[in-house]
Amino acid sequence: MTTKKSPPTEFVPTVADVAQHAGVSTATVSRCLNSPDQVQKKTRERVLAAVEELGYSPNFSARSLAAKRTNTIGAIIPTMDNAIFARGLQAFQEELGTFGATLLVASSGYHPDLEAEQIRTLIARGADGLLLIGHHRDPSVYEFIDRRRVPVMVSWAYDPTQPKPSVGFDNRAAMQAMAERVLEMGHRHIAVISAVQANNDRARERVSGVRAAFQSRGFDDQGLIVIETDYSIERGGNAFSELMTQTPRPTAVICGNDVLALGALQRAQSMGMRVPDDVSITGFDDIELATVTVPALTTVHVPHRDMGREAARRLWQMVDGDGPHDSLCLPTEVRMRGTLGPPPAT
Amino acid sequence: MTTKKSPPTEFVPTVADVAQHAGVSTATVSRCLNSPDQVQKKTRERVLAAVEELGYSPNFSARSLAAKRTNTIGAIIPTMDNAIFARGLQAFQEELGTFGATLLVASSGYHPDLEAEQIRTLIARGADGLLLIGHHRDPSVYEFIDRRRVPVMVSWAYDPTQPKPSVGFDNRAAMQAMAERVLEMGHRHIAVISAVQANNDRARERVSGVRAAFQSRGFDDQGLIVIETDYSIERGGNAFSELMTQTPRPTAVICGNDVLALGALQRAQSMGMRVPDDVSITGFDDIELATVTVPALTTVHVPHRDMGREAARRLWQMVDGDGPHDSLCLPTEVRMRGTLGPPPAT
DNA sequence: GGCAAGTATGTAAGCGCTTACATAACAAAT
């Protein structure tokens, strides 16, 4: 039940009210709020007192309309469902906060069309800059963005040959390192559970990293089984089940991310298989959950927080008018934990 | 490296451009976009063609400034870190989408001051309505909200005696049902790992639900141990460790949510305890992970999606000017899975 | 044919803010 206890009379103060209250012009009030050192200390204090007293807070729409600037950054991530992007985005947001900028997040569900629409929406909403995940998208999308002169930062990927700057990591090299560890353990029957590679350059790079490992170690990658599936715990489990019906049965399953790996691990256990004795499983991302499973997940650690922070810094510099920026590649690292071991003796 | 391939000349069309292009006035263009049936079919088609051709999309700031409406709903959740709010919020967002509204999300980190600030920010940004988690907050916050005449919907809680309408569930009754099951299993030494109860009415209600269960079953709740901690897997684990040092050692640990329970479960296992043979553990929320642990988590299922959807519908009705709304209480349900069993024979 | 009652479109006044430019106030230099 809503008790409509007669609310206090609606009065939302505007600059004009503050100006009158402080005995100055609206311009001075505006300056007090936006570039305080342009106004004399004494005046400033008077204005700020008026602001306080009236409970004034500037109207965002009016401000953005006049200033042609929203102090808002848009980010479009593939999904909020799992924790993969959470930590990096959190750091991104925190860093933006130190510049007085706000973050607007949208998720595309790994769907290119939806992503394009979200980009349009965020730009229409006046986003001063955009954070996008991965380089791959339709050229028309980039055309639209360039037309509106909106700075873009790409993250969760690193490719200096692409037109947009990125702060990320080398998905291919990272996965190659992981796959090499798997090969070194003695595994020869290896399978990959990957995200759908179409429209996802990170997934493609990771699979190609596995192949690169085979080559670098002098093996043939013809026999490598790759299953593509959506990211979810259950899908990971299903893919794992499918893999276990193959002959020869893979002794190691390399997963495109931790969520998939979690699903595989859980399925293995509920199938009565011991990990890593009967089968090895590896992940990618090193989300919090990876340390909590039993055994803990062997995975590729990604410096999510550093990545988010640095992406925010550089993107904001671009927004603030500084010239184009170089890309930055952050180091990843294989975290050996409990799910990778030598193949079974058989 | 950023290749600044000379971008196409910047030209962002405005209503005036579209109007001229279609040979009508700006008012007509505006009407075409906002209330299409007010304009004749023939004219409308002409205008829409111009819109298409110029790639026009209305400036959000200008539109909100003029219309005094943003079609934006703000939501402030305690945390994005774990999955607890993800599903409900997703449904909330989807439902809003069907009304043409957008969602702005902020997180407060369970901190009342931060939450108050976020509320101010969202209102300054012109949010037409607000989704808040739980009823409890400082009266001055509600005063501010009422002054601005911003409709508020409370969720993840249900209390029809509170001034703001809510769409949620009865935290107390839900937890009472769970605790009764635990008691029925024969447990007498029971501990609770709760979120910090200060400023969190949901946590308080849940603990009080456990006590209510003791009473309803004719037991004394004096011996009930309650540990408060932040929500995180690790904190849950630490709390669990601490509980296991108590004498008599609890045979069942009721957790305030699934994340805490997950931490407890994992810690139990890494301590070499068998669940539920040596100790029972229960959760709350039924997030995806709860079904994936081994054994799967016995927990309280909350209809997150229904809750989100219904909250969106009702909040939007309030925004659209319909009168005050009743609160809605959704049913919860104890999901018996693998982590609750009878106490050990000893 | 003329009038009332619609219906479709145009005109123009803001919405609340920022900011280029104008002005005022003052200090330093002549």
Next chain:
DNA sequence: ATTTGTTATGTAAGCGCTTACATACTTGCC
């Protein structure tokens, strides 16, 4: 005392849109 330069504040023109009101055009009916 006048000029010049510097700094602090004021004036007012928009930013791109919506919408109340005015106007023009239909149509139906006596």
